[in-house]
Amino acid sequence: MSEKSEKKTEEKTEARITRILVGKVGLDGHDRGAKYVAHILRDAGYEVIYTGIRRSPEQIVQSAIQEDVDLIGLSFLSGAHLDLSRRVLALLKEGEALDVFVFCGGVIPEVDIPLLKEIGVREVFTPGVSDAVILEKVNALF
């Protein structure tokens, strides 16, 4: 165990730990990517509330509010990213929880990235992005 991670554990047990909800909204069939991201986040010291596949936007948002998460990570495979991200963000607004950041990952065409950012998504991760970049961007949000 490196010295750095030892120190991190010490700090984290004292201060507030960042909580991230990772889940898949919609009808995607498998969650390998989401599980992978959940693990790298855990290894970086975050608490990840993993909610699995085939969730509705309502389920994701109610869970996020109850768990008082700081960040929601949505994973998409089959093209529903714009529609469903919009719904999630609308529900967050309704629930007065816009202080929760949202990021997306998965099979998302480059052209849609600016559109997602416009509706309020903070970061978008497409296939091939490295662990280091994901962690860098997530760490930068806090």
Added chain:
Amino acid sequence: MSLSEESSEKTIELLRELSSFPKPRIILGITGAPGSGKSFLSGRIIEYFRKKYPDRMIGIIAIDPSSPFSGGAILGDRIRMMKHSDDPHVFIRSISSRGQLGGVTLGTMGIISVMGALGCDVVLVETVGVGQMEFAIKDVSDMVAIVLAPGQGDTVQFLKAGLMEIGDIFILNKDDKPGSIQFYAQLLLALRLMGHNKEQKELIPRVSALLNRGIPELFDSIEKHFSADSEERGFLRRKRLELLVKRVISFELQKKMEMILEKEESNFLEEILKSKKPISSFLSDLIRKMQ
């Protein structure tokens, strides 16, 4: 609830402020070996509760272990209860053990108070029985249910680890599987030898979470147990809280002492080992330094 997880100071403040708010009627601790089906069983209990009391709220605290290396955690218990995730009468909170057992239990108490204040009639506190988390459950629950399933070779070993003592009831899940009746007989014998005197139906409820059998009887029987003696329950809850606060105080003192020891000069250890003075005199010195 997040405040309650931050520090013991904040939890105590929270407990003070919430002391006049309603408390949950039933706080049920649920633990069991991995694979015993307890999260799924909890989901079934929630389902039944919602049917029985459509206007009441139920809270669930799901405790998962943190990585001792990174301090992070994957809190995945909620996944087995996701169908309740858009039911406003069900409040699910996932927490990690964060390596501090004393801290966990006080923080959990804080969360339970918030749930009570929100109007939760029943609170389930659920954790996997590994490490010492199942003992933490005993500190916050009115009643502890241990979930077991037949066919798990290590179940008997698991019971030897002290769970037989902290459990109030022992739920035999996966009752639909072969070997269940033999397991039931062995378990009953072992528990009787240990002094558990409850009537056997109450002591070892047999259910199948998968087939959704036995759940109403289980819950109704637990409720019956709670309908009597609410004064005694209040008294026991206060005693538990006292115990936790004492533990937190000694934990904080220990931390302070460790900081002082860190700052001591490097020949401190040599002094102690070479000296003829009893340890208690060194202790008095150190206590003076704490002031």
